[in-house]
Amino acid sequence: MNKYDGTPLELTDFSVETDVFRRDVVAGLRNRAKSLPSKYLYDKRGSELFDAICEARDYYPTRTEIGIMKRSAPEMARAIGPGAVVIEYGSGSSLKTPLLLEPLEKPAAYVPVDISREHLVEAAERISERFQDLPIMPVCADFTRPFDLPEALNAKAPRTAFFPGSTIGNFTPSQAQTLLRNMYDETNGGSVLLGVDLKKDVDVLERAYDDSEGVTAEFNINLLEHINRELDADFDLDAFEHRAVFNEELSRVEMHLVSKKRQVVTIGDETFSFEPDETIHTENSHKYTPEKFAELAKPAGWRVAKIWTDEKNYFSIQLLVADK
Numbered sequence: 001m002n003k004y005d006g007t008p009l010e011l012t013d014f015s016v017e018t019d020v021f022r023r024d025v026v027a028g029l030r031n032r033a034k035s036l037p038s039k040y041l042y043d044k045r046g047s048e049l050f051d052a053i054c055e056a057r058d059y060y061p062t063r064t065e066i067g068i069m070k071r072s073a074p075e076m077a078r079a080i081g082p083g084a085v086v087i088e089y090g091s092g093s094s095l096k097t098p099l100l101l102e103p104l105e106k107p108a109a110y111v112p113v114d115i116s117r118e119h120l121v122e123a124a125e126r127i128s129e130r131f132q133d134l135p136i137m138p139v140c141a142d143f144t145r146p147f148d149l150p151e152a153l154n155a156k157a158p159r160t161a162f163f164p165g166s167t168i169g170n171f172t173p174s175q176a177q178t179l180l181r182n183m184y185d186e187t188n189g190g191s192v193l194l195g196v197d198l199k200k201d202v203d204v205l206e207r208a209y210d211d212s213e214g215v216t217a218e219f220n221i222n223l224l225e226h227i228n229r230e231l232d233a234d235f236d237l238d239a240f241e242h243r244a245v246f247n248e249e250l251s252r253v254e255m256h257l258v259s260k261k262r263q264v265v266t267i268g269d270e271t272f273s274f275e276p277d278e279t280i281h282t283e284n285s286h287k288y289t290p291e292k293f294a295e296l297a298k299p300a301g302w303r304v305a306k307i308w309t310d311e312k313n314y315f316s317i318q319l320l321v322a323d324k
């Protein structure tokens with residue numbers, strides 16, 4: 001039992017090791033079209049900047065998803081049922097979590113999973129202060145790789161995966177399918193409640209990922225600072241700029257870092273050359289129609305049981321149940 005008493009929560013720690021970070025970065029920058037995995041956007045500063053993005057005027061997903069939850073969380077909680085273990089993937093600041101935990105009937109435990117360790121621990125502590133009788137079991141892990149859930153978890157309790165923030169959109173459809181399949185296994189075919197961003201006007205989309213306050217640009221550039229700090233690299237942060245474009249064919253907003261000039265960057269003892277205007281592809285954010293998303297979820301074992309949206313049909317929260 002957590003019974004909040006001010007002592008630190010027990011963290012299950014599978015933090016990404018520096019060698020793995022280095023290997024991923026070097027492999028991405030050796031590609032003909034340079035790319036970096038978006039998960040590395042989230043060091044402590046990156047997580048703070050993501051929180052600031054959520055507050056940006058042009059970034060509609062967070063306030064839209066919160067609006068849907070405020071309206072319909074009691075219905076979502078009833079659909080999930082009593083006694084559930086809630087495993088939140090990419091929990092970040094656990095901003096939306098209380099909206100689900102409040103109306104849930106006797107949740108058995110809350111397991112926030114995130115790659116950004118300090119931010120995860122701080123968020124888990126805030127949740128544990130607020131839900132003092134709920135066992136809180138934070139796990140620092142890269143959820144794209146297999147990881148063990150805490151041993152203390154009741155094996156018999158029904159499990160639901162909570163995956164808000166349209167983080168599913170950061171994966172290609174085939175990666176998303178693998179992730180949903182893993183969630184099927186990790187929840188024993190329980191349920192998933194997840195935020196899926198919907199297709200809409202290109203202007204609205206591009207503005208959301210290149211906000212007028214410049215926060216998303218700072219978030220993207222911070223990835224280079226993360227690499228400089230942890231991997232002994234010398235990216236000149238002023239020599240790259242942020243770009244966000246909608247790729248119609250693949251129905252996704254792509255974020256890139258664009259080299260402003262010809263330059264050479266060193267990471268440890270490796271060097272990488274950049275041409276003027278050459279880009280590093282740093283993040284995707286796929287946008288779905290409800291039909292396309294249902295098609296994607298089915299081979300992973302899931303059926304869409306219910307969809308909640310907003311008045312503009314900008315965003316959806318979907319409940320997936322085992323497709324038996």
Ligand SMILES: C[S@@+](CC[C@H](N)C(=O)[O-])C[C@H]1O[C@@H](n2cnc3c(N)ncnc32)[C@H](O)[C@@H]1O
Binds near residue numbers: 047091
């Ligand atoms: C788009 S943010 C969403 C945050 C929060 N769920 C929300 O709705 O506001 C993505 C979150 O997932 C985490 N994340 C991204 N890739 C991850 C990975 N491969 N493994 C674990 N956490 C990851 C990030 O650290 C970040 O907190």
